[in-house]
Amino acid sequence: MRSFNHYWSLGIILALICLLSVPGLCWHSQQIRAARATYRSAMAPVILVPGSSATQNRFNQLVKELNTQTKTQHSLLRVEVKTNNQLVYSGAIRRGDRQPFIVIGFQNRADGLTNIRKQAAWFTIAFRALQKTYHFNHFSAMGHSNGGLILTLFMENAMAKTGAHADRLMTIASPFNLEEANPKVDTPMFTQLVAGRQHLSKDLVVYSLAGSQSYTGDGIVPFDSVDRGKYIFQKQVKSFTQITVSGANANHANLPENQQIVRLIRQDLLD
Known part of the structure; x- marks a missing residue:
């Protein structure tokens, strides 16, 4: 007992x-x-995504120009995502560079809703691989034209699963309603982006830039399509700013080299 x-x-x-x-x-x-x-990791890259038809070399001149205007020289790493998910690298990130530029382009550079969705999936593959190699958990990003759509889709649908945080996003002439000029018509792209907007980070700072070659657009993307960004980001993120750029190089293709936009990238994306 x-x-x-x-x-x-x-x-x-x-x-x-x-x-x-x-x-x-x-x-x-x-x-x-x-x-x-x-x-927050020491490295916080600036990820650049070109639009349709453009390669991973699209921003070579832009990065060169930015490096002439900043005290700190930023490395440039380019990644091409093949259709079989293979990644091809060119350039390099310098040891100790805390804010390198990383350009992510695609072998399949075709336009159209189906391809934009595929490119967003390929972007996610490249992003995860870069994270694994360089161990960053926050970043800023810029997308020209459809590149802005790819980044937005990534931030809505896949970013949370990577554990990464987006500090700032700049879209340049991104057609959130594709080529539709009629303000009464919503494309499937726009509908999808609006439906997923609640998944955007509440701490994200967004800049949406539009070119104004005429009163209706930049020669390719209708102004109303770029303007639709406010219905996606406004009241969903920390702040949302729309800027219209006119004057020299305000047409769609030349916007990334527009000196006003170069200044805005330096001012708002680079530390």
């Missing part, structure tokens, strides 16, 4: 120890999760 009481008392003591240790374990787990959530 004495032996039974002894084991019974020992069991009660062990049970109490276990119960008392649970809050400590929970607190420790919460601390780990909080640390992971607030940790």
